Amino acid sequence: MDNILGDNIKKYRKASSYTQKDLANLLKVKPTTVASWEQGRNKPLMDKVTKLTNIFGVSLTDLVGSDQENEVTDYFSKKPRMVPLLGTIAMGAPITAEQNIEKYIPEYMMDRYADDTLFALRCQGDSMYPLIPNGAIAIIRQQTDVENGEIAAVLINGEATLKKVLHVGKAVVLRPANPEYRDIILDKDHPGTILGKMIKYEMNFD
Numbered sequence: 001m002d003n004i005l006g007d008n009i010k011k012y013r014k015a016s017s018y019t020q021k022d023l024a025n026l027l028k029v030k031p032t033t034v035a036s037w038e039q040g041r042n043k044p045l046m047d048k049v050t051k052l053t054n055i056f057g058v059s060l061t062d063l064v065g066s067d068q069e070n071e072v073t074d075y076f077s078k079k080p081r082m083v084p085l086l087g088t089i090a091m092g093a094p095i096t097a098e099q100n101i102e103k104y105i106p107e108y109m110m111d112r113y114a115d116d117t118l119f120a121l122r123c124q125g126d127s128m129y130p131l132i133p134n135g136a137i138a139i140i141r142q143q144t145d146v147e148n149g150e151i152a153a154v155l156i157n158g159e160a161t162l163k164k165v166l167h168v169g170k171a172v173v174l175r176p177a178n179p180e181y182r183d184i185i186l187d188k189d190h191p192g193t194i195l196g197k198m199i200k201y202e203m204n205f206d
Helices: 004-015 020-027 031-038 046-056 060-064 069-077
Strands: 081-086 101-107 118-122 137-142 151-156 159-168 171-175 184-186 193-202
Touching (some): 004 046, 046 060, 118 193, 151 184, 159 193
Antiparallel strands (some): 151 193
16 A cells, blocks of 8 residues: 555645644644654554544545545454563563563554564663654564664563664674664674564554
């Protein structure tokens, strides 16, 4: 699906003379969430889509486009996939073992990952800002390696961290997006385990 919905959110927001912050306040979300919708990185849940049509005074067709109305409605009418949000990770236990799980969160539009193991992590701190804001929920596809430059969840000393992964010789460099933080070097003397690749993040979970 292309970004017709995001483009229309931006168009109607500007036509209504709202800033992203104004719209975020009306929807009770963060401005970064509105930005992610407009840029096509994430999609609003159906309750937010309905609120957007009321705020802008437009129909669902106006907002999502006539060619996509049925597709969008079908997506949101599906039963969501419940993804485990991990809390403290128990050493030696499988990633999605019950002792690691804080709660489950609903995720829509995950058909392409139907056969994959997914889990979620709550992002804490500003080491990945502005790429990923503090408080975001990152959805991770479990895998043991990632391509150079991809963002991964990595387990170090029992704690999961989210960083860009760079392969340098036999070492792995974990690079924060915030230049105020230093790289973390993983090697035989400083081991770490890649838990999986980040496929998206959301700001809508409480």
